[in-house]
Amino acid sequence: xxxxxxxxxxxxxxxxxxxxxxxxxxxxxxxxxxxxxxxxxxxxxxxxxxxxxxxxxxxxxxxxxxxxxxxxxxxxxxxxxxxxxxxxxxxxxxxxxxxxxxxxxxxxxxxxxxxxxxxxxxxxxxxxxxxxxxxxxxxxxxxxxxxxxxxxxxxxxxxxxxxxxxxxxxxx
Amino acid sequence: xxxxxxxxxxxxxxxxxxxxxxxxxxxxxxxxxxxxxxxxxxxxxxxxxxxxxxxxxxxxxxxxxxxxxxxxxxxxxxxxxxxxxxxxxxxxxxxxxxxxxxxxxxxxxxxxxxxxxxxxxxxxxxxxxxxxxxxxxxxxxxxxxxxxxxxxxxxxxxxxxxxxxxxxxxxxxxxxxxxxxxxxxxxxxxxxxxxxxxxxxxxxxxxxxxxxxxxxxxxxxxxxxxxxxxxxxxxxxxxxxxxxxxxxxxxxxxxxxxxxxxxxxxxxxxxxxxxxxxxxxxxxxxxxxxxxxxxxxxxxxxxxxxxxxxxxxxxxxxxxxxxxxxxxxxxxxxxxxxxxxxxxxxxxxxxxxxxxxxxxxxxxxxxxxxxxxxxxxxxxxxxxxxxxxxxxxxxxxxxxxxxxxxxxxxxxxxxxxxxxxxxxxxxxxxxxxxxxxxxxxxxxxxxxxxxxxxxxxxxxxxxxxxxxxxxxxxxxxxxxxxxxxxxxxxxxxxxxxxxxxxxxxxxxxxxxxxxxxxxxxxxxxxxxxxxxxxxxxxxxxxxxxxxxxxxxxxxxxxxxxxxxxxxxxxxxxxxxxxxxxxxxxxxxxxxxxxxxxxxxxxxxxxxxxxxxxxxxxxxxxxxxxx
Numbered sequence: 100x101x102x103x104x105x106x107x108x109x110x111x112x113x114x115x116x117x118x119x120x121x122x123x124x125x126x127x128x129x130x131x132x133x134x135x136x137x138x139x140x141x142x143x144x145x146x147x148x149x150x151x152x153x154x155x156x157x158x159x160x161x162x163x164x165x166x167x168x169x170x171x172x173x174x175x176x177x178x179x180x181x182x183x184x185x186x187x188x189x190x191x192x193x194x195x196x197x198x199x200x201x202x203x204x205x206x207x208x209x210x211x212x213x214x215x216x217x218x219x220x221x222x223x224x225x226x227x228x229x230x231x232x233x234x235x236x237x238x239x240x241x242x243x244x245x246x247x248x249x250x251x252x253x254x255x256x257x258x259x260x261x262x263x264x265x266x267x268x269x270x271x
Numbered sequence: 272x273x274x275x276x277x278x279x280x281x282x283x284x285x286x287x288x289x290x291x292x293x294x295x296x297x298x299x300x301x302x303x304x305x306x307x308x309x310x311x312x313x314x315x316x317x318x319x320x321x322x323x324x325x326x327x328x329x330x331x332x333x334x335x336x337x338x339x340x341x342x343x344x345x346x347x348x349x350x351x352x353x354x355x356x357x358x359x360x361x362x363x364x365x366x367x368x369x370x371x372x373x374x375x376x377x378x379x380x381x382x383x384x385x386x387x388x389x390x391x392x393x394x395x396x397x398x399x400x401x402x403x404x405x406x407x408x409x410x411x412x413x414x415x416x417x418x419x420x421x422x423x424x425x426x427x428x429x430x431x432x433x434x435x436x437x438x439x440x441x442x443x444x445x446x447x448x449x450x451x452x453x454x455x456x457x458x459x460x461x462x463x464x465x466x467x468x469x470x471x472x473x474x475x476x477x478x479x480x481x482x483x484x485x486x487x488x489x490x491x492x493x494x495x496x497x498x499x500x501x502x503x504x505x506x507x508x509x510x511x512x513x514x515x516x517x518x519x520x521x522x523x524x525x526x527x528x529x530x531x532x533x534x535x536x537x538x539x540x541x542x543x544x545x546x547x548x549x550x551x552x553x554x555x556x557x558x559x560x561x562x563x564x565x566x567x568x569x570x571x572x573x574x575x576x577x578x579x580x581x582x583x584x585x586x587x588x589x590x591x592x593x594x595x596x597x598x599x600x601x602x603x604x605x606x607x608x609x610x611x612x613x614x615x616x617x618x619x620x621x622x623x624x625x626x627x628x629x630x631x632x633x634x635x636x637x638x639x640x641x642x643x644x645x646x647x648x649x650x651x652x653x654x655x656x657x658x659x660x661x662x663x664x665x666x667x668x669x670x671x672x673x674x675x676x677x678x679x680x681x682x683x684x685x686x687x688x689x690x691x692x693x694x695x696x697x698x699x700x701x702x703x704x705x706x707x708x709x710x711x712x713x714x715x716x717x718x719x720x721x722x723x724x725x726x727x728x729x730x731x732x733x734x735x736x737x738x739x740x741x742x743x744x745x746x747x748x749x750x751x752x753x754x755x756x757x758x759x760x761x762x763x764x765x766x767x768x769x770x771x772x773x774x775x776x777x778x779x780x781x782x783x784x785x786x787x788x789x790x791x792x793x794x795x796x797x798x799x800x801x802x803x804x805x806x807x808x809x810x811x812x813x814x815x816x817x818x819x820x821x822x823x824x825x826x827x828x829x830x831x832x833x834x835x836x837x838x839x840x841x842x843x844x845x846x847x848x849x850x851x852x853x854x855x856x857x858x859x860x861x862x863x864x865x866x867x868x869x870x871x872x873x874x875x876x877x878x879x880x881x882x883x884x885x886x887x888x889x890x891x892x893x894x895x896x897x
Contacts, residue, residue: 132614135596136579137577175580192500193500198733230539237320239657250287
């Protein structure tokens with residue numbers, strides 16, 4: 100920290116706590132080879148997405164060109180360059196879910212939230228993320244909200260499940 | 272005092288079915304009744320259809336497995352079984368402890384190792400109705416299975432290494448450490464084990480090449496990037512028995528002379544990753560991993576790399592590039608990873624299921640493994656049964672079993688009263704096999720000859736309501752989306768194929784489109800850089816081969832025989848059957864249905880978006896589509 104302030108305080112990216120966490124991640128991976136993907140994953144854990152400024156900081160500290168980081172971040176579906184909602188919904192679009200009506204679950208989620216896959220509600224509460232397969236094919240159709248998996252879904256169940264997360268956000 | 276144990280299946284499938292809520296309800300019910308019981312979590316035993324699965328036993332005996340235990344069934348279950356010592360017959364599936372049935376290869380699930388084989392006379396009063404239950408290995412779902420890879424899944428707590436050790440875990444590693452590395456390789460060669468990730472390359476040969484490759488630094492890598500939609504056996508093994516994979520990798524490392532390893536696991540499997548971290552910590556603590564393993568001087572450290580959501584990373588060269596921290600794009604082979612892999616060093620890369628076979632092979636011997644299966648396909652294969660099948664779940668069967676046995680004897684046939692149409696096997700690079708191939712033996716060569724691939728073992732059952740053109744389009748959408756873009760045939764070719772398929776499902780197809788699809792498909796298959804591109808046309812080519820009439824119906828008659836492709840559907844109300852109840856009018860999201868109460872209703876084709884909501888709600892089957 101003190102070193103950074105001597106060299107001119109770096110611009111703020113998120114909250115001070117988030118920025119400190121990023122500094123710690125960079126320290127931890129500085130000497131590890133092949134670390135760019137875990138560094139981006141941890142950065143995303145801290146900020147909820149990968150802010151451009153954070154990428155610039157990583158580029159500077161780990162001495163990799165920004166273009167390379169951008170290349171990696173846009174290659175993998177997991178990375179997001181825009182802020183996402185507090186709750187991430189992944190409706191499985193795998194084969195088993197496809198033949199058992201997964202598309203109708205996705206439609207119900209879209210209708211409930213008024214957004215499309217890849218979009219975030221204006222209040223930043225929910226993001227729908229496309230996902231290929233969640234690997235719970237035996238209980239298809241399936242969706243995940245954050246780390247919770249729900250199986251044997253019908254379109255009618257969707258609004259009740261989403262309401263739980265909306266309520267949790269309100270009471271928090 | 273009696274010692275009650277309640278075991279809950281806590282794999283992702285169980286959790287998706289509500290295992291956490293069931294567990295909370297059990298805890299609450301026990302607390303309310305002031306009953307002391309140990310609650311144990313276990314991995315998936317493969318009966319996804321029956322989740323949430325709960326085992327109850329007293330003083331280590333009289334275990335009863337219950338299925339579909341939702342939270343509201345808990346109070347009655349505890350009252351009947353625990354308080355009144357009576358089996359709740361309508362929810363009970365089986366009694367997992369083996370009595371004198373002794374089917375070869377059957378493994379006890381639920382009980383401790385002590386319940387293997389013949390049970391001595393029970394010391395407790397067995398619950399009333401216990402004797403009427405079917406033994407575990409006699410369940411239709413399990414009778415034809417042979418569980419080597421899944422030997423521990425659902426039978427122990429995967430978060431407790433001592434339970435793995437109690438079931439013979441790490442004995443194979445100890446044995447391998449006493450053998451000459453070349454003898455370990457020879458044993459694996461003798462077993463005839465072939466890669467379970469899809470291509471079926473002989474594992475022993477791969478190990479030998481890596482062992483003989485020049486270089487002092489070598490790596491062992493586990494491909495746990497199970498990306499095929501419809502496959503979940505690797506997730507189940509990692510969640511239910513992570514140590515068997517770690518042990519298999521350690522044996523590989525000692526055989527080829529590696530001291531470092533990586534497990535590349537997809538990020539969509541958070542529970543598998545959590546259990547792997549825990550298992551590596553515990554194995555390191557016990558001296559099975561790390562420096563100077565078990566005092567033998569052998570060093571092996573294992574790290575986890577989380578994937579970041581790219582299907583192509585399941586291709587081995589792309590996976591290695593991704594571990595190195597780059598965009599996961601494949602490169603031409605040779606050189607093969609066995610010679611030039613991770614950071615240029617010789618690298619042995621196998622998939623989860625392959626490694627999970629290794630401890631069994633080392634303990635029981637390569638010859639015992641080779642005795643199972645067919646001439647060229649040895650051992651067992653785990654299939655993920657899903658789609659329109661009654662018993663969804665994981666089935667491990669000896670190679671050479673027929674599709675019919677898998678689908679009907681184990682899987683229980685098609686869900687509901689629909690007609691069987693075929694299976695999709697092998698994921699996005701696989702193909703669809705029709706009814707007339709039900710007696711095809713399941714082995715690498717037979718499946719390839721039929722136009723599909725073994726792949727990772729996803730087996731999706733299709734019924735009359737599945738449109739094969741739509742299914743082909745589904746896979747092409749997937750592969751086109753996941754194409755990394757490095758080589759032109761895959762990048763451009765899959766896009767063109769998808770455009771043609773979209774056109775056909777919209778009702779704009781022309782007869783020449785089928786020849787175009789075939790020509791394009793052949794070219795992409797022959798010229799793509801990696802397995803993703805080479806396999807991508809397979810779902811289209813195999814459906815063209817066996818279900819051409821469905822394509823023709825879409826093109827010539829502008830009709831979707833399965834009633835799936837919405838652009839080709841019309842919804843009509845049968846005026847005779849309609850009672851005018853108005854339910855359909857209420858549920859229609861676009862106001863396309865009109866009619867007076869107690870009069871026949873009509874659908875306005877212009878406004879109808881073909882969502883099908885009305886059909887589902889109509890109690891009189893008055894709405895038709897087609």
